[in-house]
Amino acid sequence: MQRMLTEIRIAGFGGQGVILAAAVIGKAAAIFQGGYATMTQSFGPEARGGSSSAQVILSNEPILYPYVAQPDVLVVMSQEACTRFVPQLRPGGILITEQELVRVDQYPTGTRVYGVPATRLAEELGRKVVLNIVMVGFFGAVTKLLDRDSLRSAVADSVPPAMQKLNLEAFDKGFEYGSQLLVRLSENGDQEPVALESA
């Protein structure tokens, strides 16, 4: 069996729910889809300055050394996070942005860039705080790395019962936005993303 390893970096401000988004993706892969995942959060000077970032590694085998540092997928919810992490993105990787908070001015060759107004979509649900789960839904639709149902189950499993309905709505809203974006890109002749494979 071929080894598959996918690195995802999620970054933004403290308070945007970066860590929960990362944990949802890790859980979806490992608990609901039979794979393996690690989630690593670094605390340091950036954290003292209010930035937050997490790395998720997905694999079809146990992960012995959870360190890659060249993300296949980068999800950024702040300009600072974008500026800091885009240079690390693997050529041909996927860059996902909160498009009303982030302006992308440069990226590695072949990067596929997808933007979503996650904060505004969350506000439409009445709770800005679920922007992170909108991002997870959008991530699911455009990367196709994980099953929609696995991600949805991981969302439900990661929030308190009283918050499940809101968070599932946020997930669905992000997912639908992403699916429709792919349809529009496809109609324009752009190629849609395929699952990533790398060693």
Place this chain on the structure above:
Amino acid sequence: MQRMLTEIRIAGFGGQGVILAAAVIGKAAAIFQGGYATMTQSFGPEARGGSSSAQVILSNEPILYPYVAQPDVLVVMSQEACTRFVPQLRPGGILITEQELVRVDQYPTGTRVYGVPATRLAEELGRKVVLNIVMVGFFGAVTKLLDRDSLRSAVADSVPPAMQKLNLEAFDKGFEYGSQLLVRLSENGDQEPVALESA
């Protein structure tokens, strides 16, 4: 400046708040004490079975490779976690147990073992769910790795405002229990732990 690296492994059942405990320790070191920390959570077959574990690495320098896998300090809140992780403990390391849930029958040479009835202490506060923060307080007192105030600030920073009072009480309860245990051990002629240093 000498490099200092300390690995802490926290493990138990899902639902015991293992990840929050790990994040509190990482934040205390990095955000409130000027150091660096990483927190890594693995999702895999164990997570599907209801186990939960996290690794925290503390350092006085940026951590490039967050992988050591021979904990200096192991905190276990379930028998399964104890059985699984005790063989990895560094000789001369510290083993901290939820003493009413874990029976320790073997450990590496020179291990210092400290038990706390964290679930019962949490129940005395009316909320069993804060047993993880009782463990963090106890951890702080017996390891002396981090300042009490840094840990306390990290607890306050990691829970919703409405839960702060309860969690700070849980922290103090665990810390006091640990401090008193050290006094009793000292009166019995046992040596108390010193800060760990290793490369």
